[in-house]
Amino acid sequence: MKSWLRYAGQAVAYAAFIALLGFFATAPAYSPIDPDAAMIKLSFVHVGQRKVECRKLSPEEIARLAPNMRLTLDCPRERLPVIVELELDGKLLSRRELAASGLSHDRASSIYQKFVVPPGRHLVAVRLRDSARTEGFDYTRSTEVELKPRQNFVVDFRAEAGGFIFH
């Protein structure tokens, strides 16, 4: 093959290669959700109350313990599961019973959930139970929110801050 033809062939091959690179490095554009939709994220890390209440040890029981391990209370480690509900416009979006993590179920319960919702005015209500009660909830909060397209509405929870936090 003539040398100019070879060089032209190489130029075409390189051009095709960089066109492939240049195009697929940024295109086609990708949308993980509908660009006209909004998102609600429910996420928190919270330690439920103890499954068994602490019990005060008697002097005899304390005496039986090793001197360096003497405590006045016996507190079993296991934690209760945390129950959480999320409602949107009066309709239940999610109800989860979150087991405590850890081998002994003595650590925090956690959740991370996403919901794609239509934009517009919505009533968001959340409820959480972290105690041994069988009915009702320990924390509740609701709000009316105007969600814009692409808005990321976050529902967090921090007991020390008084309960649910909306971002």
Add this chain to the structure above:
Amino acid sequence: MLKQIRQAGPWLLSRIEKMYSAAFTPAWNPFYHLGALTIFFFWVVVVSGVYVFLFFETSVTHAYESVEWLTHTQWYLGGVMRSLHRYASDAAVVTIGVHMVKEFITGRYRGARWFSWFTGVPLLWLVFPLGITGYWLVWDQLAQYVAIASSELLDVLPIFSDPMARNFLTNESVSDRFFTLMAFLHLIGLPIFLLFAIWLHLLRISRPTVNPPLGLVIGSLAALTGLSLLWPALSQAPADFSLVTTGIGFDWFYLLAYPLLDYGSPALMWLVLVGSSTLLCLLPWLPPRRRKPAAVVSLPDCNGCGRCVADCPYNAVSLAPRTDGLVYANEAVVDAELCTACGICAGACPTSTPLRRKSEFVPGIDLPGLPIRSLRDWTLAAAVQPGGEPGTRVLVYGCASGVNLAALRHSGVAVVELQCIAQLPPAFIDFVISRRHADGVLLLGCRENDCHFRLGVQWTDERLAGKRDPYLRARVPRERVATYWGGQVTQAEIASKINAFRARLRALGPYRPAPVTQSTYEVAP
């Protein structure tokens, strides 16, 4: 149907490679240097990455600004370096992909070659996170998406007590510490593991090619630089966690699997990633298994010269101290696990000569499945085949691994099949011509730089040129020996080569050996 699909792959690959060989020449054909090109792109990524890092601020608040400054204010160098960093890493994904497909289509992943294939899979698990963590550092909309999606993916694994994705709930929840971790992984952790993995990948290959030819280096670098100037890599809008990212400029080379997360689930993505990786790892052992028996050493015929050791493309032959009491210092030892049964060692053995006067023809090292003795028998059988114009009888030695020998059988020539063209000891050519078993010898093999057994074509060329032991003796008239490294050629192509060779032989007239002189026994210059 399945057979046709299997045959279509090599055929299509051969057509594409032929096209590229026409433009680039076989020496510069990028399809013959895919691994080396990938390593070259890696070095481009390293050098450009070091430059970009000099100006990069590893913090949530300033990372985006520092990259923007580099891209726009110092566009002539910093911007080009950033673009080279991105495009070279994308180019590496392309060459890795084509490299894998090619090795699969040509069956170069089975038998003793399992190791290089198998160790290539962890390389993928390092290359993709390396690219993904790089996108993370720019801290734009794509980084935001990658940070959240990757965290959601990792959260499925029971390794974090709290969901990692919580770190990216709001703008306030993102911390510099996380950023430092990503920077460490991208700049130091993953590249070091990647280098180690590349070393492991090449461990069982003798004389691995880690640098592409200079022409390809210059061409690729010029192309990437041109792309960087024409279409520079730019950041998208800065990360903002109060909004969901949509319409993201997506790097499909690295993030192709991510939509599985959004339109499937993290568990599905793990299933696909782990499932496909496991399948890739198991491929070398899946049916049909075609492992041929490894080369064997015949100690009474081996003098431990080491030529087989020097020529083995897979480090399967080594020298060990003599065990049979003969006077030689060493003996050849074959590691059957590493042997691909290419027969190159037998072609290199000085005892593999059909000219020697010994009742039993057993070379020092040989293939049990295709012994040199059979080659001599087939050569003699092929030589007595009737027909053909006197003075133009051609005997063809062809490599069965990379050449479509079926096309030859219809061309009216005698064909002797070999595992690899370098399995043929040069003494056979001397034998055929000096004993007038044929008027000319044609050697057919894989395309130059694309030998199925890596080095067979190169060793054969060097043996014929007298640059590599065992040499083709000087007395053999070179005009009666032709080579054609054409790979999967068509019947028409091979017929044209044979006709041209026959015309040459016709012009030469009948072979008459030169009078015996001292130089007859010297090697060709």
